[in-house]
Amino acid sequence: MFHQYKTLIEDGDLVVVYLNPGSMLTTTVKAGDMLNNKYGNFRHDDMIGLKYGSMVKSRVGTGFVYLLHPTPALWTQVVPHRTQILYLPDISFISMYLDLKPGKVVLESGTGSGSFSHSLARTIAPTGHLYTFEYHELRAETARKEFIEHKLTDVVTIEHRDVLANGFGKVGIADAVFLDLPAPWDAVAAAKESLRRDTTGRVCSFSPCIEQVQRTALALDEHGFSDIRMYECLVKDYETRTLPMPDIEEAINGQKINFKPNWSERKKRKLESGSGTPTGEGGAGSEIMISKPVDQARGHTSYLTFAILAPEANN
Numbered sequence: 018m019f020h021q022y023k024t025l026i027e028d029g030d031l032v033v034v035y036l037n038p039g040s041m042l043t044t045t046v047k048a049g050d051m052l053n054n055k056y057g058n059f060r061h062d063d064m065i066g067l068k069y070g071s072m073v074k075s076r077v078g079t080g081f082v083y084l085l086h087p088t089p090a091l092w093t094q095v096v097p098h099r100t101q102i103l104y105l106p107d108i109s110f111i112s113m114y115l116d117l118k119p120g121k122v123v124l125e126s127g128t129g130s131g132s133f134s135h136s137l138a139r140t141i142a143p144t145g146h147l148y149t150f151e152y153h154e155l156r157a158e159t160a161r162k163e164f165i166e167h168k169l170t171d172v173v174t175i176e177h178r179d180v181l182a183n184g185f186g187k188v189g190i191a192d193a194v195f196l197d198l199p200a201p202w203d204a205v206a207a208a209k210e211s212l213r214r215d216t217t218g219r220v221c222s223f224s225p226c227i228e229q230v231q232r233t234a235l236a237l238d239e240h241g242f243s244d245i246r247m248y249e250c251l252v253k254d255y256e257t258r259t260l261p262m263p264d265i266e267e268a269i270n271g272q273k274i275n276f277k278p279n280w281s282e283r284k285k286r287k288l289e290s291g292s293g294t295p296t297g298e299g300g301a302g303s304e305i306m307i308s309k310p311v312d313q314a315r316g317h318t319s320y321l322t323f324a325i326l327a328p329e330a331n332n
């Protein structure tokens with residue numbers, strides 16, 4: 018389902034339930050079941066047959082939720098965290114820089130919570146393949162179950178394996194290797210062995226600490242990789258809101274202007290003015306729409322170290 022879209026919700030489908038801008042969850046639709054949350058009680062029978070994207074109303078009260086088609090981007094926002102995960106800015110940058118597209122063969126370790134695996138699978142489907150390796154047995158099993166439930170097994174193979182101790186067990190097949198490991202420098206030799214030698218091979222290592230980057234870059238250099246570069250993706254969310262425009266006369270006269278009237282104050286002023294346009298503190302101001310970074314914008318997650326392995330000269 019994550020790389021093939023459909024229109025109608027059927028019994029047994031996974032649905033992303035959108036509650037509000039800050040809250041989503043997943044549910045597998047099953048005839049007879051009920052989804053209960055603070056917005057009400059939602060019968061799965063009411064969901065079956067609806068189009069993805071539809072709103073469904075609670076059987077009690079006035080609550081409603083939206084039913085969205087699962088995508089890798091949504092999954093990253095709702096995935097149960099078994100580990101630290103990759104988020105969309107890194108995911109998109111890495112996918113682009115590794116030159117991923119349908120048909121590519123990618124190796125990934127560790128699988129962790131499978132956040133990146135879902136995006137990798139969608140990007141290289143339907144003709145490519147992702148081999149993902151995880152040495153924590155429970156995490157490997159949990160990810161395996163999710164890949165089956167999400168109908169990704171045609172493009173994803175997961176293996177419970179310690180890649181530092183045992184390598185990837187793949188020779189000369191990969192277009193790209195992605196490492197999210199505590200000691201990625203120890204996986205560089207195995208990454209090289211797994212890459213194709215008839216075309217440019219690409220590696221990316223995701224590490225939170227600059228010391229890890231230094232050791233990985235040295236290892237990549239020693240093993241003959243080139244074009245070694247490091248990037249950091251920092252995302253800045255913006256929100257829009259309407260504020261009262263300060264009145265120049267009031268400002269000149271030194272009157273205090275409230276730039277953050279709450280909703281009830283604004284509604285009161287709107288009614289008082291009778292104009293349909295809420296006004297600023299003390300009178301006749303109009304409004305402006307502003308856009309600013311949200312206070313809790315996510316900062317550094319990790320450094321991204323990229324390198325290429327040039328094709329062998331006789332190819």
Ligand SMILES: C[S@@+](CC[C@H](N)C(=O)[O-])C[C@H]1O[C@@H](n2cnc3c(N)ncnc32)[C@H](O)[C@@H]1O
Binds near residue numbers: 179197199
């Ligand atoms: C930070 S998580 C990966 C998260 C993943 N990129 C995601 O987006 O969900 C790192 C994972 O690497 C696994 N790992 C660590 N050393 C490993 C090794 N030698 N072989 C395979 N997996 C390993 C850990 O068990 C952990 O699950």
